[in-house]
Amino acid sequence: xxxxxxxxxxxxxxxxPLGPHGKQCSVEGFCKRFGAYHALSDVxxxxxxxxxxxxxxPNGAGKSTLLECMTGLLPVDAGTIxxxxxxxxxxxxxxxxxxxPDDALPFARQRVRAILSFFRRxxxxxxxxxxxxxxxxxxxxxxxxxxxxxxxxxxxxxxLALALLSRQSLLLLDEPFDGFxxxxxxxxxxxxxxxxxxxxxxxxxxxxxxxxxxxxRFLLLDQGRIPAIGTLEELGMQAGLGKRATLxxxxxxxx
Amino acid sequence: xxxxxxxxxxxxxxxxxxxxxxxxxxxxALWIMLIILSLLVGYSFIQAVDLFSQAxxxxxxxxxxxxxxxxxxxxxxxxxxxxxLAETLLxxxxxxxLIGTDKQSGAxxxxxxxPFSPFSLCGLKITAMVLVWLLSLLPAAVVxxxxxxxGGHIFFPEVALLFTGHALYSLTIIAIAMFxxxxxxxxxxxxxxxxxxxxxxWVLDFAxxxxxxxxxxxGHFSLAGMLHQFENGLLTxxxxxxxxxxxxVFFLLSVVWLHPGKRxxxxxxxxxxxxxxxxxxxxxxxxxxxxxxxxxxxRHSLNPVDSHALAQLDKPLIITVHLNARDxxxxxxxxxxxxxxxxxxxxxxxxxxxxxxxxxxxxxGDDKYGLIEYEYDGHHDESYSNSREEILSxxxxxAGITVVAEPVPNYPGYPLVADAGAxxxxxxxxxxxxxxxxxxxxxxxL
Numbered sequence: 001x002x003x004x005x006x007x008x009x010x011x012x013x014x015x016x017p018l019g020p021h022g023k024q025c026s027v028e029g030f031c032k033r034f035g036a037y038h039a040l041s042d043v044x045x046x047x048x049x050x051x052x053x054x055x056x057x058p059n060g061a062g063k064s065t066l067l068e069c070m071t072g073l074l075p076v077d078a079g080t081i082x083x084x085x086x087x088x089x090x091x092x093x094x095x096x097x098x099x100x101p102d103d104a105l106p107f108a109r110q111r112v113r114a115i116l117s118f119f120r121r122x123x124x125x126x127x128x129x130x131x132x133x134x135x136x137x138x139x140x141x142x143x144x145x146x147x148x149x150x151x152x153x154x155x156x157x158x159x160l161a162l163a164l165l166s167r168q169s170l171l172l173l174d175e176p177f178d179g180f181x182x183x184x185x186x187x188x189x190x191x192x193x194x195x196x197x198x199x200x201x202x203x204x205x206x207x208x209x210x211x212x213x214x215x216x217r218f219l220l221l222d223q224g225r226i227p228a229i230g231t232l233e234e235l236g237m238q239a240g241l242g243k244r245a246t247l248x249x250x251x252x253x254x255x
Numbered sequence: 256x257x258x259x260x261x262x263x264x265x266x267x268x269x270x271x272x273x274x275x276x277x278x279x280x281x282x283x284a285l286w287i288m289l290i291i292l293s294l295l296v297g298y299s300f301i302q303a304v305d306l307f308s309q310a311x312x313x314x315x316x317x318x319x320x321x322x323x324x325x326x327x328x329x330x331x332x333x334x335x336x337x338x339x340l341a342e343t344l345l346x347x348x349x350x351x352x353l354i355g356t357d358k359q360s361g362a363x364x365x366x367x368x369x370p371f372s373p374f375s376l377c378g379l380k381i382t383a384m385v386l387v388w389l390l391s392l393l394p395a396a397v398v399x400x401x402x403x404x405x406g407g408h409i410f411f412p413e414v415a416l417l418f419t420g421h422a423l424y425s426l427t428i429i430a431i432a433m434f435x436x437x438x439x440x441x442x443x444x445x446x447x448x449x450x451x452x453x454x455x456x457w458v459l460d461f462a463x464x465x466x467x468x469x470x471x472x473x474g475h476f477s478l479a480g481m482l483h484q485f486e487n488g489l490l491t492x493x494x495x496x497x498x499x500x501x502x503x504v505f506f507l508l509s510v511v512w513l514h515p516g517k518r519x520x521x522x523x524x525x526x527x528x529x530x531x532x533x534x535x536x537x538x539x540x541x542x543x544x545x546x547x548x549x550x551x552x553x554r555h556s557l558n559p560v561d562s563h564a565l566a567q568l569d570k571p572l573i574i575t576v577h578l579n580a581r582d583x584x585x586x587x588x589x590x591x592x593x594x595x596x597x598x599x600x601x602x603x604x605x606x607x608x609x610x611x612x613x614x615x616x617x618x619x620g621d622d623k624y625g626l627i628e629y630e631y632d633g634h635h636d637e638s639y640s641n642s643r644e645e646i647l648s649x650x651x652x653x654a655g656i657t658v659v660a661e662p663v664p665n666y667p668g669y670p671l672v673a674d675a676g677a678x679x680x681x682x683x684x685x686x687x688x689x690x691x692x693x694x695x696x697x698x699x700x701l
Contacts, residue, residue, distance in 0.1 A: 003541075023603040027568070039451065068364075071368065071516075073364055073367065073515055073516050074515060074516060075515075075516050075517060075518045090514075090516055090517075091372070094367075094369070094370060095369050097368075098368060099364070099368065100365075100366075101361050101364050103361050104362060104364060104365060105360040105361060105362070106357075106360055106361065106362030106363030106365050106366075107274065107277075107278055107360075107362060108360050109281040109282070109699060110277060110278070110281060111701070114277065114701065118270060118274050119365075121266075121270055122267055122270055122271070122369055124263070159601075162365070
């Protein structure tokens with residue numbers, strides 16, 4: 001199974017030939033300050049249609065801040081986000097971008113089935129999608145339980161299900177593998193691949209092993225700056241480590 | 256076939272409304288509040304019936320006294336005092352959940368990404384709270400039923416006005432709580448913020464009682480002061496507009512401050528605009544005042560012939576009162592005559608010639624203390640009397656008109672000797688158990 005992910009992952013991803021229509025969204029010059037602390041400094045990058053990009057960085061690098069700024073849940077001090085060359089407003093972002101924060105516990109007193117049904121119906125999904133996600137994420141045993149009574153692992157799975165029920169073309173997931181053991185992480189990766197379809201995903205991940213398995217491209221974020229972007233091979237070359245460098249080696253070289 | 260955009264929006268709005276209602280029904284705070292409300296309403300009702308019965312025993316022998324036995328003042332206003340307590344002290348703890356819980360749980364970040372503007376989101380949340388708050392009408396309905404079964408008289412326009420006042424007060428409290436939760440980082444902070452406004456208003460109203468000048472005016476327009484205006488059978492558009500304006504201001508401020516992605520300076524500018532625009536609504540209503548006396552004993556009205564004659568006065572009528580604001584004679588004069596004249600006479604100027612800061616017992620140095628002076632069209636008259644008949648005859652004499660009052664049927668009064676003790680089990684057991692079961696059922700089914 002592990003081998004499958006490598007085959008589907010970054011080593012087969014061809015980002016370079018994509019033209020302007022392949023661009024899903026571009027972030028230009030994002031700056032965000034909290035008082036004197038610079039959380040983001042001139043962050044710019046482009047996401048391509050259909051890719052799974054990994055936002056990699058140590059704790060406190062500004063990953064969640066960047067995702068919230070992209071979604072519009074935090075105001076940026078400077079910078080724009082555009083889609084197909086056109087800047088998109090705060091209200092417009094709701095139409096093509098869905099952000100799943102890692103610390104949410106929505107409608108915690110309600111039963112998992114009711115919460116999932118609410119988001120399913122809100123996004124106009126049918127019952128088959130619901131069943132498929134419940135099966136894929138092994139949520140059946142907890143459907144009748146309240147969200148706040150679940151273990152961390154189940155809560156994460158419910159949050160992931162909520163994200164995958166969305167229909168937006170760009171999915172921003174904050175730490176989707178946090179709280180999962182190896183087997184669960186592999187299951188989630190499989191599900192993400194299956195549910196990605198023609199969507200683009202930006203995953204904020206701090207576990208490098210998981211990121212290496214699933215992401216096509218990597219955005220390294222360190223102290224609010226992006227020191228490098230590219231496939232693992234490209235990053236290895238940029239770091240002078242060669243094409244066979246691991247993500248861990250690249251990460252240590254850049255941060 | 257894809258659904259039209261409008262029907263999709265409507266379906267999504269209905270879904271969110273259901274979700275919000277479920278969230279509120281699952282909150283133990285709601286059911287605890289309803290249980291406490293049942294107990295408070297029951298206690299107030301039983302006490303009120305007991306006192307009303309005691310007064311009625313004497314009144315039944317004396318028709319003059321019987322006319323003073325009014326169920327609105329004797330039963331419904333004291334009973335609804337329990338609602339005032341619940342609305343002021345308990346409702347904020349439920350209403351802050353509308354946004355506070357979503358903020359705390361991170362659900363707000365998801366809700367803001369759904370296809371709802373902050374305005375729609377806040378609108379649906381406040382609608383959910385209002386619908387859930389309808390549950391609190393159950394104890395009131397039981398009171399009306401019990402009073403009716405005891406043989407008590409109910410004049411529905413008066414009671415409806417009382418309900419209206421509490422509905423407007425509740426709406427305002429909900430809007431304040433919503434705003435408090437929007438700008439606060441935690442639920443306790445939001446509760447403190449909300450209670451500081453509601454309790455502050457309570458204290459202000461208490462401090463202004465029997466006072467004159469600016470404090471009296473501020474007290475009149477405090478939340479509690481405005482609610483009192485709905486307890487006496489007079490529907491005043493100014494108070495309705497004031498309640499709605501305050502609720503609307505806090506609702507719109509919640510809309511402005513809800514989205515964390517908007518810049519602070521934009522939020523501040525929008526807040527100033529909201530306050531400036533909405534604050535003008537009550538001010539406008541003072542230029543277009545509207546009153547309707549819905550009391551059964553017509554306590555806010557003069558004889559129709561007198562009202563018609565006074566409305567025809569085309570010159571300024573100046574009344575100078577030499578009474579201290581805390582003097583009971585002035586309080587009687589205010590309620591029995593001056594308030595009515597203000598509503599009827601087109602150009603009325605009332606001047607208070609006593610410095611209230613000197614105190615009630617220092618008035619002895621004023622030779623004119625107790626005097627009421629009248630001036631109309633260059634003519635002057637004065638009197639120490641505060642009786643309605645004497646005042647009207649002076650005004651008619653100054654205006655040079657003769658008015659013969661029409662006979663109007665006397666308010667009979669509704670004394671009743673009854674024992675509401677038997678309804679104890681209803682308020683202290685059945686209703687609390689019903690709400691407890693409601694809470695448990697919601698927990699199991701939702």
